[in-house]
Amino acid sequence: MPSKVLENGTVITFDDATKSVRVLPRASILIVNDRIAAITDNADDLSIPPDAEIINVEGKIVSPGFVNTHVHMWQSVFRTLAPDIVLAQYFDWLSQMSSTATKHFTPETVYVSCLEGYLEGLNAGVTSYVDHAHNNWGRDIVKPGYEAAVDSGARVWWCYDVTVNNEKFPEMEQWKTFSGIAKEPAPSRIQFGLSLDGLAGEFSTDTEIHLNNLKNATKEMNLTAITMHHMAGPWPQGNSSPSLITSQNIHTTNIPIIFSHASFLTTDDMSALNQHNLFVSITPESECHYGHGQATGHLISPQASLGVDTAFTFSGDMLSQARLWLQTVRNTNYRKTLDAGLIPNKTPMKVEQAFLLATRQGGLALRRPDIGVLQVGAKADIVVFNGDAPNMLGWSDPVAAVILHANSGDIQHVLVDGQFRKRDFKLSGEGVKWSWDDVKSRFVEAARAIQPLVKTPVPAPEKLWGIAEMGDVDVASTVVG
Numbered sequence: 001m002p003s004k005v006l007e008n009g010t011v012i013t014f015d016d017a018t019k020s021v022r023v024l025p026r027a028s029i030l031i032v033n034d035r036i037a038a039i040t041d042n043a044d045d046l047s048i049p050p051d052a053e054i055i056n057v058e059g060k061i062v063s064p065g066f067v068n069t070h071v072h073m074w075q076s077v078f079r080t081l082a083p084d085i086v087l088a089q090y091f092d093w094l095s096q097m098s099s100t101a102t103k104h105f106t107p108e109t110v111y112v113s114c115l116e117g118y119l120e121g122l123n124a125g126v127t128s129y130v131d132h133a134h135n136n137w138g139r140d141i142v143k144p145g146y147e148a149a150v151d152s153g154a155r156v157w158w159c160y161d162v163t164v165n166n167e168k169f170p171e172m173e174q175w176k177t178f179s180g181i182a183k184e185p186a187p188s189r190i191q192f193g194l195s196l197d198g199l200a201g202e203f204s205t206d207t208e209i210h211l212n213n214l215k216n217a218t219k220e221m222n223l224t225a226i227t228m229h230h231m232a233g234p235w236p237q238g239n240s241s242p243s244l245i246t247s248q249n250i251h252t253t254n255i256p257i258i259f260s261h262a263s264f265l266t267t268d269d270m271s272a273l274n275q276h277n278l279f280v281s282i283t284p285e286s287e288c289h290y291g292h293g294q295a296t297g298h299l300i301s302p303q304a305s306l307g308v309d310t311a312f313t314f315s316g317d318m319l320s321q322a323r324l325w326l327q328t329v330r331n332t333n334y335r336k337t338l339d340a341g342l343i344p345n346k347t348p349m350k351v352e353q354a355f356l357l358a359t360r361q362g363g364l365a366l367r368r369p370d371i372g373v374l375q376v377g378a379k380a381d382i383v384v385f386n387g388d389a390p391n392m393l394g395w396s397d398p399v400a401a402v403i404l405h406a407n408s409g410d411i412q413h414v415l416v417d418g419q420f421r422k423r424d425f426k427l428s429g430e431g432v433k434w435s436w437d438d439v440k441s442r443f444v445e446a447a448r449a450i451q452p453l454v455k456t457p458v459p460a461p462e463k464l465w466g467i468a469e470m471g472d473v474d475v476a477s478t479v480v481g
């Protein structure tokens with residue numbers, strides 16, 4: 001692959017010495033193979049290989065790619081279903097636990113749903129994903145989800161959720177299927193991980209078997225990430241709290257663990273995250289949308305990253321998540337001062353912190369300091385914002401422009417491993433199998449086939465999973481009188 005030079009852009013780098021963003025107002029990036037070989041604000045310093053492609057990015061903002069540390073790609077085909085539901089309805093309606101939804105999926109539906117989901121993210125500058133792949137209800141729909149990750153051209157930690165208690169696709173058969181996939185040759189941008197919602201139940205003999213299987217798998221399969229949902233608070237208590245997980249010696253496998261949502265962390269949980277360098281994935285829009293709540297995420301920012309969750313029913317981009325989380329933290333912390341009858345005297349969170357949560361912190365959650373940053377030696381996962389649209393025009397602070405003003409339509413180029421995935425505002429893969437037009441028609445066909453079959457929401461249960469109390473919610477009215 002010929003080298004590339006992104007020439008004369010405003011480059012958002014990260015300074016390890018100050019642990020903060022450093023902006024180079026007019027700098028060039030040399031990409032050799034899949035990595036950044038040089039970043040310089042003096043073009044004369046650059047020894048450009050003769051065959052290098054020069055891409056002029058003058059006047060544009062060059063940012064690291066965004067890292068989405070929690071998503072379920074297989075559901076993309078449900079897009080716009082469930083705009084007004086709570087989480088307790090989702091489980092029985094459109095989740096992997098709902099056979100009324102999953103029975104309509106063919107291998108093609110899973111494949112094209114996942115592929116389109118990755119392309120939605122790539123179009124919006126999301127270059128890395130932790131896919132909590134719970135397309136696990138049948139033996140023929142596992143691999144198509146994985147193949148979509150490979151074919152997408154995105155960087156994916158494909159974390160298969162080995163579910164328990166599925167008679168049609170028993171746990172041991174799932175391990176076999178998963179390990180078979182993990183043994184196949186894969187591009188280096190695909191990493192294998194595990195999702196562990198099976199631990200959500202009470203500790204039992206089954207859980208011990210599950211944990212032993214996990215420990216064996218991490219040794220045999222070269223797994224590089226573990227992720228699991230965790231909420232606590234009023235939600236049914238499982239075994240996925242950071243304090244409990246670290247007490248089970250899973251962390252001694254030295255694999256990064258990401259707890260998605262982690263809405264109600266205890267002091268012990270936060271200590272466990274710090275002590276073992278484990279991360280949470282806050283998914284702001286999901287937690288607002290469904291009512292998970294997010295009571296403690298703002299207290300654990302050094303061990304936090306950001307994710308999307310069920311992108312079919314809200315934004316699939318990280319700009320929206322970073323912006324929503326920034327303003328959520330501000331609102332939460334301002335309220336404390338206001339409730340004391342006082343006027344806030346400083347901002348609780350800066351845009352730079354939101355930017356880092358959506359980029360570098362995702363890399364750190366995966367223990368990959370070469371992901372989510374523009375530095376020499378880092379992976380060449382790069383997003384170029386064109387700043388000429390009315391919503392960005394006149395920008396002088398590139399981080400503020402990205403976090404507070406940009407949308408995916410402002411993204412001109414996206415590169416993963418130094419290869420274009422979006423070029424001149426259009427999805428177009430260098431060395432990938434898909435064409436957007438083909439994905440588009442297949443996805444529309446799949447969405448039109450499946451949505452009428454599953455479109456009716458189920459009512460909220462009287463008790464969640466028969467055990468947790470439900471409560472009334474104040475409902476807004478937009479009608480006067």
Ligand SMILES: [Zn+2]
Pocket residue numbers: 070071072132229260309310
């Ligand atoms: Zn989730």
